[in-house]
Amino acid sequence: MTVEEKMAVLADAAKYDASCSSSGSSRKGGTGATLPSGCCHSWTPDGRCVSLLKILLSNVCVYDCAYCINRCGNDVKRATFTVDEVVNLTEDFYRRNYIEGLFLSSAVFVSPDHTMEQMMRVARELREERHFGGYIHLKAIPGASMELIDRAGRYADRVSVNIELPSAVSLQQLAPDKKKDDIIRPMAYIGEHWKQARAERQSNRKAPRFAPAGQSTQMIIGATPESDKHILDLSQNLYDQFSLKRVYFSAYIPVNTQESRLPVLPMPPLLREHRLYQADWLLRMYKFRAQELLNEDEPNLDPQLDPKAGWALRNFHHFPVEVNAADYEWLLRVPGIGVLSAKRILSARRTGPLDFSHLKRIGVVLKRAQFFITCSGRFSGGLRSSPEAVRQALILNDKPSIKAEQLQLF
Amino acid sequence: MELEYRYDGSPDGLLCAIADAVRRREQPALLAGPAHEGLLFVDRVHTVLTDEARADEVISYFQRKVSKEAARNLLYCLAGPFDGMELELLAYYRMGLKLGKAVDRQHADAVVHAVHQAARSVGHEIHRFKGLLRFRKLQDGLYWAPFEPDHDIISALAPHFRTRLPDQRWMMHDLRRGRAVVWDGKRLYAELQPEMLLQDNPVADDESEVQQLWQTFFRSVTIEGRKNSKLQARCMPLRYWRWLPELESF
Structure with missing residues (x-):
């Protein structure tokens, strides 16, 4: 051979x-x-x-x-x-x-x-x-x-x-x-x-x-x-x-x-x-x-929603998080804020309070984060009263790129 | 008073323009290369003299006064299409001198953001070509790597391959700009006539065999059931495919 x-x-x-x-x-x-x-x-x-x-x-x-x-x-x-x-x-x-x-x-x-x-x-x-x-x-x-x-x-x-x-x-x-x-x-x-x-x-x-x-x-x-x-x-x-x-x-x-x-x-x-x-x-x-x-009642991940957003919706009472005050651990828990943007927020807010346009430059994914944060007390219009309403909005905004979505048809 | 700065459009020219503006404590309303049609109302036009040695000096001064990271950001921006962002680079330079290394922590600032974005797309391409550059072995033992990058990254990329492939002679060859860098086993230098090294120097006898093996590997390792060509093209844009032996048959 x-x-x-x-x-x-x-x-x-x-x-x-x-x-x-x-x-x-x-x-x-x-x-x-x-x-x-x-x-x-x-x-x-x-x-x-x-x-x-x-x-x-x-x-x-x-x-x-x-x-x-x-x-x-x-x-x-x-x-x-x-x-x-x-x-x-x-x-x-x-x-x-x-x-x-x-x-x-x-x-x-x-x-x-x-x-x-x-x-x-x-x-x-x-x-x-x-x-x-x-x-x-x-x-x-x-x-x-x-x-x-x-x-x-x-x-x-x-x-x-x-x-x-x-x-x-x-x-x-x-x-x-x-x-x-x-x-x-x-x-x-x-x-x-x-x-x-x-x-x-x-x-x-x-x-x-x-x-x-x-x-x-x-x-x-x-x-x-x-x-x-x-x-x-x-x-x-x-x-x-x-x-x-x-x-x-x-x-x-x-x-x-x-x-x-x-x-x-x-x-x-x-x-x-x-x-x-x-x-x-x-x-x-x-x-x-x-x-x-995940827990015994919900043993499987929600196919429609990323697991971090899923966690945030189950723990909706912890939100919104104030971007200008929250510590690193809490920033990390916000859907739409990743490790890099959390670190950037920490260093950027030392110069002055951040608003939503700043967050956008920093790289925060606002289409997800908007439901979970305030900047100096202000919302960006993403406020919803119930986790269910947020869930709907998130799913609407966020289509995973994976083709296997078709799987749900079966 | 409207002030206009004119430089020759080259990276070195821009660095000299920045140095002029800082030294004279002037803020031009326009800082542009020869292609720009200019301002409608101008009080004074300053023409920048391009001096290579001075440009090097500007960068090393910036590195000393601010940080390695900031100097690298500036250099990366100059390797990309910086036409149109000259004033932002001037502002970044000034901010750097004022704030020191803290300048790169101002992620919320529009100027710093623009510079970081531009530098990142160049840095991204450098990282990409660490993987995508392909060497071909030639008859005389030289490994030749032709490529066509979007940005002028050859000098930033070469040191990576010096550490990686120190015991073979190689030449990186940017076909778009006609620039080449050679490693002869001891020294890294810019080769001004890369064509000379390629003349009467066809590929080595075993080259097509190795390429064939690589193509076979590439075909065999693909999982048909997970086919996702869009993802492939996003990770590896089509414009880079030309010099990749594994994609010749696609």
Whole structure:
């Protein structure tokens, strides 16, 4: 099989991994460097960005997970890259500025340890032989030994373990070969080591790095019956306990249509995925807790409204917020005010009181914020008496750009 | 008294005009390049002499007195279409000298806002091309990166690739302005005759093979079920596609 044929198979097989981020690490020296902000190099026709060379090392799999295109029961073309092939591809692409680095994952071939060892060798070869300074993201293979994961973390910028499905029951049902413990254990291990290595580097600049960009994970949304509340609570726990950087959600796309354990969906639940990402943002950047966003009575996010606006309407008695007096935390809670505009408001209002035209320049999205703020006691005409009236106005003003809106027709 | 300032339309000319206005403590009613038809009633016209060294001095003075960030904002504005915002840049310069580095915190001020907006669109394009620039390997080992940016960003972009690709010879080539920057492994310099380096220097033998692999990767990693061409075109405007090997077949 030529490298090109392998590329077609193994890039195709890797495409359902959502993460493509190259951020959070700053590395210099040799060929290549990383940017702390990350960098997108291209966008595919599905609108997703290409930042890393995202491929599988192999799609030969000993497991039989129901949702996965590469499961051993499927009749698909199989291929395996050699270590050298991946290393050369990465370097050739990097030198032409096609990519920011490598994102290597793999199906489990021979055994978890064997797979992990091969992947670790790719990273080692790139760093030690080629002096590659670009971004490397390795997937940790569930069931691989901690020692191998440890070595992988020395060379990679990010190591991640996919949690796959939002609950142990679903995992048991759809991925019987993967144990919950095999997923949680390396996560805990990586989280612990990442913290340790970071602390050591603060006192000693020469201390070895361990996955400086931290770890992330991914779960499939819509293949199993878990509610949004369940998913967000789980994400919150992952952030709290394992210091995860990101939880990725991947709208379930039916790849194994013969599979009776999986639901039949007319379209991937892209809008649900979008709302979950918005809620995830609130957890990570806006100091919200999952428990504030959803509760037992309302276990799912409102598809028509972004989760922050949803929260504000449920807590309507806290509003309006006075822009010239409120502290940072409260500014952040106003729909239409983001992290950047909240910070700008703080520094701009030191010079004098702000009015609505100032807010517009600062970058506040007034079509949302107008219902929730006052400037020196004044409203901008956006005042409504009831949350329901505001809700109607918000929905009218705000159509999400995602085409999956059509989903609601079904 | 209506005062008119005339400069030659170049970034350096504008910097010298700003310096003149500040030194003479004058506020012109019009500060414009040669294309502008001028004011209807003018009492006096001052013609600015463009001096490259003096322009550099103006920027470094501004950086010392105000901040790196403010000097960068000014430079970014000058890399974009600054025609028509000369008086705002003058006002920003004056505000900077008065307020020091606090000038960039005045997010609610109209002048600061306009300057930030203009600087941001240039900064945005610089960031974009950190990702979208594509090098092609030529026969003699030189990596050539042709591109056609909206703004004059080549000198702001080059240091990024110096840190990133220090061990290969490369040339960035702004085809729209005919400007080029070369990294020869030791030194970064403006190449005045980029065509000379391209003469009798076709692409390397393995170049089309690597491009082919990249195209295969790009095709394979696309999820058909999530197709969203509008989103793709918004993130990566069509005018940039010409020099991207992965989009040649689209």
